[in-house]
Amino acid sequence: MAIVLGKRGKWILGVAAALVCVYALAGFLWAPGFVRQTLIDQLDQNLGVTPGVGEIKVNPFVVSVEIRDFSIPDSNSGALLGFKRLYVEIGALRSLLHWSPVFSDIEINEPYAHARISSAGALNLSALKPREAGAPAAAPGAPLPRLIVSQLKVTNGVASYEDDSRPTPFAAVLKPIEFELHDFSTGRDGGRFTLSGESLNHERLDWQGHVSLQPLASDGDFRVSNLQAVTVWKYLKDQLSLVVSSGVVNLDGRYQFALRDQPELKLRLGNLAVQDLGVRPDAASADWITLPILKVRGTALDLHARSLAVDAVQVDDATIKLWLERDGSINLARLAGSPAAGGAFAAPLPAPPSQASRVVSATAPHWHAVVRELRVNDATLAAEDRSAQPVVPLSVAPLNLALTNASLDEGSPIHVDLDARLNGSGVLKVA
Numbered sequence: 450m451a452i453v454l455g456k457r458g459k460w461i462l463g464v465a466a467a468l469v470c471v472y473a474l475a476g477f478l479w480a481p482g483f484v485r486q487t488l489i490d491q492l493d494q495n496l497g498v499t500p501g502v503g504e505i506k507v508n509p510f511v512v513s514v515e516i517r518d519f520s521i522p523d524s525n526s527g528a529l530l531g532f533k534r535l536y537v538e539i540g541a542l543r544s545l546l547h548w549s550p551v552f553s554d555i556e557i558n559e560p561y562a563h564a565r566i567s568s569a570g571a572l573n574l575s576a577l578k579p580r581e582a583g584a585p586a587a588a589p590g591a592p593l594p595r596l597i598v599s600q601l602k603v604t605n606g607v608a609s610y611e612d613d614s615r616p617t618p619f620a621a622v623l624k625p626i627e628f629e630l631h632d633f634s635t636g637r638d639g640g641r642f643t644l645s646g647e648s649l650n651h652e653r654l655d656w657q658g659h660v661s662l663q664p665l666a667s668d669g670d671f672r673v674s675n676l677q678a679v680t681v682w683k684y685l686k687d688q689l690s691l692v693v694s695s696g697v698v699n700l701d702g703r704y705q706f707a708l709r710d711q712p713e714l715k716l717r718l719g720n721l722a723v724q725d726l727g728v729r730p731d732a733a734s735a736d737w738i739t740l741p742i743l744k745v746r747g748t749a750l751d752l753h754a755r756s757l758a759v760d761a762v763q764v765d766d767a768t769i770k771l772w773l774e775r776d777g778s779i780n781l782a783r784l785a786g787s788p789a790a791g792g793a794f795a796a797p798l799p800a801p802p803s804q805a806s807r808v809v810s811a812t813a814p815h816w817h818a819v820v821r822e823l824r825v826n827d828a829t830l831a832a833e834d835r836s837a838q839p840v841v842p843l844s845v846a847p848l849n850l851a852l853t854n855a856s857l858d859e860g861s862p863i864h865v866d867l868d869a870r871l872n873g874s875g876v877l878k879v880a
Contacts, residue, residue: 476509484514492521496577501531513538513554523563523573530574533559533605540599549595560626561607568613593635593663603628608646616687621680622649636663652676658704666707673700678726691784694736696726702748711753718748730783737781741766757818764825772833818857825850830869845869845877 485505492500503518513536520531540553565573606626612619626646633640639661647653658669678696682689702718723743727736747760772780830845846869853864867879 472509476507480507480509481505484516488516495579498522498577511538512541521577523565524576528561528563529577530560530562532557532561543597549597551597551599552601553599555598555601557601557603557606559605559607560603561609563609563611565611566614570614596635598630598633598640601628601630601633606646612684617683619684621684623647624649633660637661639666642669648680650675650677650680652680664707664709668703668705670703671701673698675699678723690730692729692731692733694727694729696740697724698722699724714750714752716748716750718745721745721748728784737770737784739768740764755814755816757816759820761822762820762824765827767825767828768831769828770831773836775836777836816857819861820855821853823850823852823855842872844872 482505484507485502488502489500492498498521501518501520501522502516504515505517506515507513508515515537516535518531518533519535521529523529534556535558536554536556537552538554540551543551543553563573567573604625604627606628607622607624608626609622610620623646626644628642628644630640630642633642639659641659642657644656645654653674654671655674656669656671658667658671660667676698678693678698681698682693686692698721700718700721702716704717705713705715707713721744723740726738726740726743728738729736742763742765744763745759745761746763747758749758750756770780774780826847826849828846828848828850830843830848832843832845834841834843848869849867851864851866854861855863865879867877869877871877
């Protein structure tokens with residue numbers, strides 16, 4: 450049956466069609482320029498930077514915005530941060546139902562950030578510190594505006610870091626970075642996330658869990674794979690008197706974190722394994738300590754309770770080169786400190802505690818730490834007395850050691866079992 454529209458119906462239909470056309474023209478043609486100018490003006494007013502902005506597309510029917518080739522330069526005309534593509538889609542109907550903004554889809558493709566500390570100690574990212582605004586700040590503890598994100602996805606991200614303030618400059622790159630956040634809302638509910646990243650040396654981080662903003666809290670699982678011990682040493686080398694020549698670290702665990710009156714952290718490392726670790730002083734041509742296998746199981750840290758417990762530590766086939774120098778010093782002391790007067794090596798003495806720190810230490814509960822089991826299997830100790838002539842060698846191999854319930858608690862007994870062979874013939878046993 451045909452529907453016949455009268456004059457009034459045709460007029461209403463024509464006005465509706467005209468409004469749709471105006472809305473479409475405004476969305477497709479006018480809105481991209483408005484978004485571009487607003488973005489540039491806001492960043493200039495609040496951060497004092499002028500960004501580079503590529504193509505912008507707005508779809509008024511889907512209620513989405515797409516921005517390409519966005520970048521913020523640093524003072525040296527390099528790229529500070531940016532992205533290849535940002536896509537934001539707003540769920541208009543859900544926003545009306547929840548009476549708050551609902552982002553049904555946020556995609557960030559190929560984001561990058563370059564953090565650099567100059568030789569003077571200035572961080573380039575500090576240039577993005579917001580200018581002081583005239584509006585009053587929100588009261589502490591005030592609820593955050595409600596915001597819902599159904600899905601946020603980051604793909605092919607890159608993060609680089611340079612530190613030129615150190616005597617030996619340090620640089621690291623993490624890529625690709627992948628991140629996903631699902632069903633997130635501000636407040637107590639939060640949302641689930643996954644994060645993964647890999648370095649140029651194939652060191653990998655996998656992290657998943659839950660995060661909320663009010664209160665700020667998170668819990669989840671993490672795994673670090675193929676972390677090169679040399680990478681950690683390169684960053685700390687100027688504060689150390691030793692060289693880490695090799696080693697690979699793998700670990701996994703769970704955590705619970707909450708920021709309330711005091712930070713609360715519970716950390717549980719299921720397994721921590723170090724393979725082929727080599728340590729030597731700076732000028733040595735060979736390692737003084739080699740640890741082919743180091744395993745740590747069941748590490749539990751509770752920051753609020755100030756407790757640390759380790760179920761088991763196992764060291765297999767370690768080799769230690771130890772000798773007494775002619776001046777009476779022990780060579781391994783060179784791994785712990787810098788040269789002292791007279792040629793002997795000693796670790797630097799800590800500064801005396803201040804009055805405030807002494808008060809805090811007196812009132813804070815003591816730390817409780819325990820290693821329930823420590824086993825050293827088939828170790829080799831190559832010792833020499835170079836203060837005597839001729840040099841007196843001593844080979845302790847194989848050396849087996851077991852410690853049970855090694856604790857910081859006063860009065861707690863430590864059970865020791867030692868079994869070693871001296872120079873291939875003598876036997877030493879201690880229990």
